[in-house]
Amino acid sequence: MKSQLVFCWLVLFWFTAEAGEYDFTIPDDQPPETMQLSGNLDGKYSLFESRPNSPIFQLQYTNQSIENLLAAYRMGFYLNGDYQTKDISVHFRTFTDYSHNGEINVSLYELYANLNLTINSQFLLGKRRYNWGKGYAFNPVGYVNSLKDPENPELAQSGLLSMNFELAKSLNLSSVNNATFELVMLPAAESVNNKIYEFQNTDLAARLYLLIWDTDLDFIGYYSRVNPVRAGFDFSRNVSPNLEIHGEYSRFYDQIKFTESDKILKSEYLDGVVWLLGLRWLNRWNITSILEYYRNEVGLTKSEFTNYYNFLQNAAASGNPDEIAQAMNIQKAGFSSINLMQDYMYLKISWPEPFGWIYFTPSVYTILNLNDRSAVIGIPLSYKPITNFEFLCWPAFLIGKSGTEYGSRQYKRKLDLWFRFYF
Numbered sequence: 001m002k003s004q005l006v007f008c009w010l011v012l013f014w015f016t017a018e019a020g021e022y023d024f025t026i027p028d029d030q031p032p033e034t035m036q037l038s039g040n041l042d043g044k045y046s047l048f049e050s051r052p053n054s055p056i057f058q059l060q061y062t063n064q065s066i067e068n069l070l071a072a073y074r075m076g077f078y079l080n081g082d083y084q085t086k087d088i089s090v091h092f093r094t095f096t097d098y099s100h101n102g103e104i105n106v107s108l109y110e111l112y113a114n115l116n117l118t119i120n121s122q123f124l125l126g127k128r129r130y131n132w133g134k135g136y137a138f139n140p141v142g143y144v145n146s147l148k149d150p151e152n153p154e155l156a157q158s159g160l161l162s163m164n165f166e167l168a169k170s171l172n173l174s175s176v177n178n179a180t181f182e183l184v185m186l187p188a189a190e191s192v193n194n195k196i197y198e199f200q201n202t203d204l205a206a207r208l209y210l211l212i213w214d215t216d217l218d219f220i221g222y223y224s225r226v227n228p229v230r231a232g233f234d235f236s237r238n239v240s241p242n243l244e245i246h247g248e249y250s251r252f253y254d255q256i257k258f259t260e261s262d263k264i265l266k267s268e269y270l271d272g273v274v275w276l277l278g279l280r281w282l283n284r285w286n287i288t289s290i291l292e293y294y295r296n297e298v299g300l301t302k303s304e305f306t307n308y309y310n311f312l313q314n315a316a317a318s319g320n321p322d323e324i325a326q327a328m329n330i331q332k333a334g335f336s337s338i339n340l341m342q343d344y345m346y347l348k349i350s351w352p353e354p355f356g357w358i359y360f361t362p363s364v365y366t367i368l369n370l371n372d373r374s375a376v377i378g379i380p381l382s383y384k385p386i387t388n389f390e391f392l393c394w395p396a397f398l399i400g401k402s403g404t405e406y407g408s409r410q411y412k413r414k415l416d417l418w419f420r421f422y423f
Contacts, residue, residue, distance in 0.1 A: 035083050049070075051408075051409065059327055091113075095158075109159060176211065249276075263311065339369075361382045391420075
């Protein structure tokens with residue numbers, strides 16, 4: 001761990017070595033303290049057409065007579081606050097979820113303070129969401145990011161408790177224009193008696209951003225004694241005014257991989273890479289297209305997923321409560337990832353106000369599993385007829401043969417109706 005700390009402090013020293021060239025005084029004409037509140041109230045009604053032959057569906061509803069068409073209703077309340085003074089700001093993001101059964105869950109997504117140390121540096125402390133990486137649906141180098149849902153990448157998620165130091169510099173070099181160094185310290189995930197943590201299990205993450213030859217470039221590393229050690233980079237470049245290419249590459253060490261064999265959850269630690277390559281294109285009709293290819297070497301192969309599927313199917317067919325409980329535990333412990341396999345293609349196309357229909361934005365996206373040729377297709381349709389109100393109709397279809405990833409999900413079609421009120 002000492003070598004990683006030395007590297008971080010060397011980078012920090014390089015940034016501050018020429019501090020005398022910059023004015024590190026805080027201007028006196030800063031705006032007075034302000035407090036702003038914002039948020040939105042969501043009402044969501046969902047219809048699901050179940051897939052009765054899905055082994056996961058059969059395991060979840062063992063010995064229950066369930067209709068093919070299911071429904072759910074939820075309400076969500078997002079409340080955001082931002083307090084700003086001359087040198088200090090405090091930010092919070094909360095989410096309250098209410099379901100039709102009367103259950104209420106309150107989550108603190110973000111709560112952190114920001115201290116401006118100098119005109120070029122700042123210190124942050126608290127629970128914060130990070131957005132590392134250049135990918136839209138996937139982020140191989142998003143080591144401190146919240147878990148992203150590729151079907152809805154823009155959905156707000158909970159952040160991480162951390163300490164963060166950021167230092168930015170403008171460089172008068174022919175090739176490098178701007179540079180930013182970010183150092184993040186995260187407490188250990190496991191505690192002693194739910195009160196204290198072992199300091200040696202503290203995780204460190206660092207990011208060095210450079211604007212070099214008109215290309216956004218990040219070098220990112222993550223060190224941990226408990227979690228996999230990872231290092232990588234990302235880039236983004238506009239090759240033309242309407243075309244941007246981006247990519248991410250991550251090398252991991254001692255990443256755990258779960259497989260099923262003879263009703264036993266087996267694990268092995270692997271070294272390998274995860275990478276992504278994508279583009280974003282805006283054409284002359286104002287249609288935006290995002291295309292990404294995602295590769296994860298630690299994901300399941302087609303044969304490994306088939307073994308896992310057969311295991312679930314046999315457990316569901318047995319009717320044995322012990323085998324069913326064992327299968328559900330194995331599924332939750334090792335196969336609860338959103339994308340289980342190795343190769344995926346993501347495509348999203350959106351067209352604001354087509355044919356002059358104002359306030360209406362249709363979109364279509366697909367996530368294709370290249371290993372088994374199953375896919376999910378979604379068609380979000382957004383309509384904002386009045387200020388601070390949005391209606392969203394979102395049908396989605398899961399396509400695939402029996403025994404494929406999307407073809408074995410609990411439902412084969414769904415329809416979400418969202419009513420959103422902003423303030």
